[in-house]
Amino acid sequence: MIQADLHIHTTYSFDSTIQPKTLVEKLVAHSFIKVAAVTDHDTVKGCGVTRQLASAYPDILIIPGVEISTPQGDIVVLGTEEMPPKPWTVEGVVDFAHDRDCVSVVAHPYREYGLGDLAIDYKFDAIEVLNGDSSPSANKLAQDLAKLMGLPGVAGSDAHQPSKLCTAYTEVQASLDIDEILKALKKGLVAVHSIGRSIHF
């Protein structure tokens, strides 16, 4: 069993103040969250740098990823060190993830830049049902969407500043191994948590 914050922005995102080094130090110091996905806006540079720094610590793991801005809404792809080809359509990004055994996640579906009900028309692997930056009502709607689509729900802080790191996380029935974690996410071997509450699927 591992605990992972699956949605984090580093300074390689235009709107984040989290240095890759700060994220690595946070995981090293954290008592149980030892895994994080770096999901910068439209770039995979940040996860490459963070993985390099994290490689010095055998008990932490950085999952490479990216948050792609499509015209319809944001999509998080977990498990990629490559960018999907442009133009970034919802279908194109979902297919890109599927072809590479990555995990496609509908990011904060009911917030600004969220896909909302449009997500139903595509073959996503998971729904972000707990986003640390979304309101409880927006997260509740996302949980309803996951149930409707029969998809696993995942959680991440969506941190853009150090104080927000690890405020929401996904518990995954897997060991400290990227492939194992990605497979377990697709199978729904997950539970989501934030401070003060937890939801099991």
Ligand SMILES: [Zn+2]
């Ligand atoms: Zn984000």
